[in-house]
Amino acid sequence: MSSLLTWGMYIIVFGALGVLALRDRAKARQAIRVAVRSFLGILPMMLAIIGLIGLLVGLVPSEVISRYMGQGAGWWATITASLIGAVLYIPSLVAFPLAGSLLRAGASITTVAAFLTALVMVGTVTLPLEIKQVGKKIAVSRNLLSLLFAFVIALFMGMVLR
Amino acid sequence: MNTKLAGPSAPGRQAPADRLPQGAPRKKTARQWLADYRWVLLIAIADLLLWLFWPSSAAPVLRNTWDYLLEMILILIPVAMLIGLLEVWVPKQLIGKYLGRESGWRGMALSGLFSTAMAGPLYIALPIAGMLLRKGASPLNVVIFLNVWAAIKIPQLLVETKFLGPAFMLARLALTVPSVILMGWLIQKGIERTGGLDVAPARSEVAR
Secondary structure (H helix, E strand, O other): OHHHHHHHHHHHHHHHHHHHHHHOHHHHHHHHHHHHHHHHHHHHHHHHHHHHHHHHHHHOOHHHHHHHHHOOOHHHHHHHHHHHHHHOOOOHHHHHHHHHHHHHOOOOHHHHHHHHHHHHHOOOOOHHHHHHHHHHHHHHHHHHHHHHHHHHHHHHHHHHOO | OHHHHHOOHHHHHHHHHHHOOOOOOOOOOHHHHHHHOHHHHHHHHHHHHHHHHOHHHHHHHHHHHHHHHHHHHHHHHHHHHHHHHHHHHOOHHHHHHHHOOOOHHHHHHHHHHHHHOOOOOHHHHHHHHHHHHHOOOOHHHHHHHHHHHHHOOHHHHHHHHHHHOHHHHHHHHHHHHHHHHHHHHHHHHHHHHOOOOOOOOOOOOOOO
16 A cells, blocks of 8 residues: 555656656756755755664564553553654554554553554654754644644543543 | 754755855765765664674664665655655745645645655655745644644555554544644744744745
8 A cells, every 4th residue: 555655656746747848848857956956965864864763673673662561551651652652763564563462462542542643743763854844843843742642642542442 | 862963964964055056066075975974874883883793683773774765765756856846846826825824724634635645754754844834835734744644644544444443543533633733723823923934935946
């Protein structure tokens, strides 16, 4: 599904480029120039993020996370879970199975929801890039509010799902 | 470590682009390359040391890094092209009209629907968000765009349903949508109260 969408993006974006090229060759060339420049401009930071994520995912395996989150319950478990989710970066293809196994292992819905929501919405590793792109105000407040809302969403989910 | 990543490198990288005449290729000195890629080098050295001294823990690290690298490059190519097309083809007024401060519910729906249908991790969305913001999209819509991309992308919801069940997915979706809108609204208000955005408007890299 995800790779299907990626290839879909290729088709749409490069199809649009083709249409633009037919209508205005010079503008199309300019679009390619901007694309190459933004690709190269963002590459150093992207590579650093990839390297950090690789280290993080490789050195902190899922078993360690589930060992920490499987035990304990109540407020502390939920707070810890959302903080772990906020700091870690786990790709969603790994995160959702992990959350599922946590749930089956006996973690509460609130804890799992807090972990998952903070994980996907808060990006500590990517914060430098976010600040560069959208500014400190949006980047920092979005991440802090996301952490807060992860907690709120999790509390409601614990009440709704029994 | 993260704050250091952001700090001194960002202005240093943008400065030469601003000084150059438009359309001129950017020439970088070896020193600038080193400055741009210093974090990459540092991490590569860390990986190398890990590989030399703790080969068993290095194996998953290197495998993951390689996998993410391929995934990132695969997605970044169409995303960079999309940014190029937006920059050249879509006039600022159009983005302002459909995603600007006056765009209302329609703008919110548009930014949400656009990003829920995209593929890729959140860091891929960041350059697109930056471009939209500089072209006049409202902070509210940019925050909706980013958070929908992060939390409620369609492919992600399908994986979630598979591993956590439809009830969990629907409950999280139903709670996340209002949270995302409220968050965007709060951030927009905060920005209005504190004297506007802290990013430069659209860089004049492209001659019109």
